[in-house]
Amino acid sequence: MEASMPKRKEPGKSLRIKVISMGNAEVGKSCIIKRYCEKRFVAKYLATIGIDYGVTKVYIRDREIKVNIFDMAGHPFFYEVRNEFYKDTQGVILVYDVSQKDSFEALDGWLAEMKQELGPHGSMENIIFTVCANKIDCSKHRCIDESEGRLWAESRGFLYFETSAQTGEGINEMFQMFYSAIVDFCENGGKRPLTNISISFTKEQADNIRRIRNSKDSWDMLGVKPGATRGIVRSPFQLLKETLTHMHCSTRGYFQ
Numbered sequence: 001m002e003a004s005m006p007k008r009k010e011p012g013k014s015l016r017i018k019v020i021s022m023g024n025a026e027v028g029k030s031c032i033i034k035r036y037c038e039k040r041f042v043a044k045y046l047a048t049i050g051i052d053y054g055v056t057k058v059y060i061r062d063r064e065i066k067v068n069i070f071d072m073a074g075h076p077f078f079y080e081v082r083n084e085f086y087k088d089t090q091g092v093i094l095v096y097d098v099s100q101k102d103s104f105e106a107l108d109g110w111l112a113e114m115k116q117e118l119g120p121h122g123s124m125e126n127i128i129f130t131v132c133a134n135k136i137d138c139s140k141h142r143c144i145d146e147s148e149g150r151l152w153a154e155s156r157g158f159l160y161f162e163t164s165a166q167t168g169e170g171i172n173e174m175f176q177m178f179y180s181a182i183v184d185f186c187e188n189g190g191k192r193p194l195t196n197i198s199i200s201f202t203k204e205q206a207d208n209i210r211r212i213r214n215s216k217d218s219w220d221m222l223g224v225k226p227g228a229t230r231g232i233v234r235s236p237f238q239l240l241k242e243t244l245t246h247m248h249c250s251t252r253g254y255f256q
């Protein structure tokens with residue numbers, strides 16, 4: 001089944017879209033939505049039970065957009081409830097906590113869960129993803145830096161924002177760009193507009209960069225055993241240069 005286009009009565013008039021939130025428990029999904037919709041922050045953790053649903057109206061370039069937001073529970077316990085809600089989605093807010101490495105490492109698992117629930121005929125190509133690197137106010141405990149998060153997101157053709165639901169930093173900007181990208185996509189008949197093309201890496205290129213960044217020593221960085229001869233050694237900068245030289249413009253590299 002193709003991911004469905006949102007329903008609209010007349011071109012240029014009101015548009016109805018469905019947006020879902022995804023990410024581990026306690027990363028701040030509900031707080032991000034609350035900060036945007038209600039302009040407030042709740043410090044006490046109130047776990048979402050299954051799904052929270054809300055409707056909000058926004059205006060993008062004078063066009064009224066009715067947004068149905070399905071805020072998912074991140075706890076594995078609620079998988080059976082969540083999996084009903086992946087279909088017919090136009091936008092995904094994918095959240096991790098910059099001070100919790102496991103929440104960043106879980107992002108691929110969230111994409112896999114969605115892909116599985118959409119089934120073999122479902123497509124993630126028609127969905128706009130925005131990644132929120134949340135809780136940036138907790139700078140002392142930060143363990144995933146901006147470049148790592150941005151690389152993960154942009155190598156997949158996703159939007160990336162640094163956010164704090166507590167201070168409000170990045171939240172309005174994220175929603176504005178996210179909704180604009182969905183509207184652009186819909187107005188362009190389900191094709192990614194050329195203006196929205198982002199420079200991105202293929203997954204292989206991103207993996208190379210990540211490996212170089214995470215290597216523990218120079219040998220590891222080169223991808224060879226200690227003592228390797230000159231002939232088989234390529235400098236990390238050469239490797240990086242090759243990767244960057246082959247960098248290409250694509251609207252979505254990961255799901256193709």
Ligand code: GTP
Nearest residue numbers: 026027028029030031043045048074135164165166
């Ligand atoms: P589930 O519903 O269980 O999936 O969790 P969730 O991702 O919706 O998390 P929620 O929004 O409930 O926030 C979890 C906890 O993190 C709460 O105690 C929030 O107050 C706190 N929190 C959320 N966002 C931020 C933030 O940007 N900064 C800080 N310091 N705390 C935050």
Ligand code: MG
Nearest residue numbers: 029030047048
């Ligand atoms: Mg929640």
